[in-house]
Amino acid sequence: MSFEIERKFLLSHDGWRGLATGTLYRQGFLSTDKERVVRVRIAGDRGSLTIKGLTRGAKRREFEYEIPLDEAALLLDELCHQPLIEKHRYCIPHGQHMWEVDEFIGENAGLLIAEVELSAEDESVELPDWVGQEVTEDHRYANASLVSNPYRRWSTEG
Amino acid sequence: MSFEIERKFLLSHDGWRGLATGTLYRQGFLSTDKERVVRVRIAGDRGSLTIKGLTRGAKRREFEYEIPLDEAALLLDELCHQPLIEKHRYCIPHGQHMWEVDEFIGENAGLLIAEVELSAEDESVELPDWVGQEVTEDHRYANASLVSNPYRRWSTEG
Numbered sequence: 278m279s280f281e282i283e284r285k286f287l288l289s290h291d292g293w294r295g296l297a298t299g300t301l302y303r304q305g306f307l308s309t310d311k312e313r314v315v316r317v318r319i320a321g322d323r324g325s326l327t328i329k330g331l332t333r334g335a336k337r338r339e340f341e342y343e344i345p346l347d348e349a350a351l352l353l354d355e356l357c358h359q360p361l362i363e364k365h366r367y368c369i370p371h372g373q374h375m376w377e378v379d380e381f382i383g384e385n386a387g388l389l390i391a392e393v394e395l396s397a398e399d400e401s402v403e404l405p406d407w408v409g410q411e412v413t414e415d416h417r418y419a420n421a422s423l424v425s426n427p428y429r430r431w432s433t434e435g
Numbered sequence: 436m437s438f439e440i441e442r443k444f445l446l447s448h449d450g451w452r453g454l455a456t457g458t459l460y461r462q463g464f465l466s467t468d469k470e471r472v473v474r475v476r477i478a479g480d481r482g483s484l485t486i487k488g489l490t491r492g493a494k495r496r497e498f499e500y501e502i503p504l505d506e507a508a509l510l511l512d513e514l515c516h517q518p519l520i521e522k523h524r525y526c527i528p529h530g531q532h533m534w535e536v537d538e539f540i541g542e543n544a545g546l547l548i549a550e551v552e553l554s555a556e557d558e559s560v561e562l563p564d565w566v567g568q569e570v571t572e573d574h575r576y577a578n579a580s581l582v583s584n585p586y587r588r589w590s591t592e593g
Contacts, residue, residue, distance in 0.1 A: 326500065328514065338509075338513070340510065342484065348436050348498055356488050357471070358471075
């Protein structure tokens, strides 16, 4: 068990491209209830099950367990809420931190999010110039929300 | 991953008592959605996370993962739906099968259920004489249902 403390941003420009190679992530949810999110993920060739509690500020209790790849695939395809979340993740070191840029595909194509994980809520972080508006508190950008309200639908509504 | 095939019965009399020693089970749910049940359990000193798909007849896809005891306790107390399900489980061999008698306590006190796990849906099973009415198809007796509709409430409604 750990606490997840992360800040989340939109991207301001494409300057991050070419700084890292992406890994394909497929993930889905057994529960999208904010108080007890249960996520199944395949990242590259690794399967995992993650449980997250309620977010308080930027801090969230998180439990992660590695599970066999074939079982993760069955859980994603047969038990998880559809559609799945699919994205390429790029890990980019900047200053003292590792940044993760998620480039969504499928139902969320067009969406790009940069995340940075912190060890304390008030930890200072040097922002890369390709990072734009902060959306840490905007629940629409939570992956669990993107299942029921995928990004593609936002533009047609707006 | 395995398939769970089980039949479930009420008890007809107390003849099973004294045939086994009980183990305390504490369990709770992160999801009670029938298509994707997520259960946290502490059985004696062992913690586990179990995911179950939709029941078709008596057959159900089941994934079980052992997790650290302290994490299971945190998940039960802080993230799972309340109230938790608490029961003593007695494992009693009879004929070719192992029977499990669950004696519920707490919010479900008074409820007793006997279960037998099978390797095929049409497998014949010798019923002990202390086994009564079959309730395999009655969803009220599913542990996930007993969270939102505990047994103690049944009698006051009836």
